[in-house]
Amino acid sequence: MSISIEAYRPIVGTQFIDELYRIADHINDRAIQHINSTPVGGGVAEILHRLVPLTNELGVKATWDVIKGSEEFFNVTKAFHNALHGSGNDITDDMFEIYRETTRDNLKSMNLYGDVIMIHDPQPAGLIAKKDEIGRKWAWRCHIDVSQPNKKLWYFLQQYVDQYHASVFSMPDFSQQLPIPQFLIAPSIDPLADKNRDLEQSFIDEIIEKYELDPDRPIITQISRYDRLKDPVGVIQAYKIVKKRYDVQLVLAGGGASDDPEGAAVLQEAQEMGAEDPDVKILLLPAYSDKEINALQRASTVVLQKSIKEGFGLTVTEAMWKRKPVIGGATGGIRKQIIDGVTGYLVHTVEGTARRIIDILNNPTMADELARNAYEHVRNNFLLTRHLKDYLLLMIALERDGSDVIEL
Amino acid sequence: MNNVFRFFTERRLVEATGLRAVTVRDMLAHLKKVGGASIFYHTHASYIEHHFVRQRFYNDFASWISGALQEHKLAEKIAGIDMLDYTTITDLRNAIIKTITQDLNERKGERARKAPPGEEFHFCKAKNFVFPTGIEARTIDEFFECLRHISPLSLYFHVFESRLRLQRTTSDFAVWLTDMGARDIAEKINRLDPYAFNLEELRERIISLYK
Structure with a gap:
């Protein structure tokens, strides 16, 4: 069941929700059609499930359609995804042909009716071929970190992207040299989703008990995939430095993919490092553990995201929203969220991480201030309602090209 | 006027x-x-x-x-x-x-x-979208009362954006207050360096000028 826009009023303030209605009024009867490649699973589908009903509630017609593709096509687009991230997949001309073929099929079968058509990620990007025939305003919304894309693939995609009226990236670091406007719309979290909403203390206590944690001693937590780039090993090393003089506990929790041998190796390494210490809990959580993750974050004294490379880092956003002092690796979107010493701490090393954990343990007043600032920063910049506002503004911007100032 | x-x-x-x-x-x-x-x-x-x-x-x-x-x-x-x-x-x-x-x-x-x-x-x-908040003041008292409730962005618009966009040496607030005969408060606002504060501090500072 979808949550009403009114439920966000106490969270983001009544003025903000009123502004959303005002902005929506200027969109008149124009409709937005979102198109992506999957109805479930993944961040894009998760966001659209929430954003589409909220847009409609504001009086702006929003719909969501999904392209069809064979397993072979989705294998190709998975390889595209990895290559856009810069990992070393071979991109072949055969892959391009499979992509073109599926695009042709979808062009024949799909009904493209929105006044604004927002295409999410590379999979449906080829639908732009219909632009000359049907007109409309087209935006390509790229959710992927394309700061260092595979060049051959990027050139292939750019022939489509260049035809759009505008593109949208999550961070300036992902922007490209393009002949079309590149809007920047940061990702967001939903404060009312299971992963972020307030929880009853009894449920948090239950989770503390389930994972045999001691609520009376500080808990240091990192929630992330078992991936070298998230540096779980570095987290354990930092914990061990702190543990010499402080009676703390460590929780590493994340999902694992059965088809990811690298992830399994990292998990095993972490387990071996923590094996001797009953205060180190290394948890492999199943999918749909959102509420448990929420509880673990809320039970924590300090939350870490000691990534070596990071796209945006929504786990950082989630912890900041829960008013936790967060220590993050100084990389990617973490640097956008953590203002060092103001909304958390940025670190570059294991030693630095340990130092900051100790600072937080010893200065609860300062930790509270960091946490308060962190919460306020997320409230202002990284909630779903801001995402919604940005999409509405984008609809207006697409209709009124040109000027840097638009009077509504 | x-x-x-x-x-x-x-x-x-x-x-x-x-x-x-x-x-x-x-x-x-x-x-x-x-x-x-x-x-x-x-x-x-x-x-x-x-x-x-x-x-x-x-x-x-x-x-x-x-x-x-x-x-x-x-x-x-x-x-x-x-x-x-x-x-x-x-x-x-x-x-x-x-x-x-x-x-x-x-x-x-x-x-x-x-x-x-x-x-x-x-x-x-940035592409800026400017629109009325629906909040209006007809007296100086009302103006300072509104100032407590407007969003930080509204404050920002009148103090920073409007000054550089309209190429005035003063903010919107000072212009209106002068028109309303409150030249002394307007001058105090003009003497204020808005760049020295964060927006919440700036709001408090401007409100404190009317006491």
């Missing part, structure tokens, strides 16, 4: 220009050709994004030069540019260019520092 003060607000969509800098020289080259909206954005965006906290630098150029390049002297000089001295973006741009050029001339022959990978400076700009 219009007796009603209508509070406006703004929302923005940020755009990347695709231009990025790795060294101070790159930054200087782009500063000369980038649109005025980009200069305005990088000298004002921090006030909005972090309206509740005090930052070391509100000026993105200074912040990057200090953080990514560790060129603290130049960063301080840029942050020290008195924004109130300029009523046009062109003049502000020239002041920043002059400061950087002077610094580069003084340090001729020194090896240029490069930003570490991932810490390049990305020139952005």
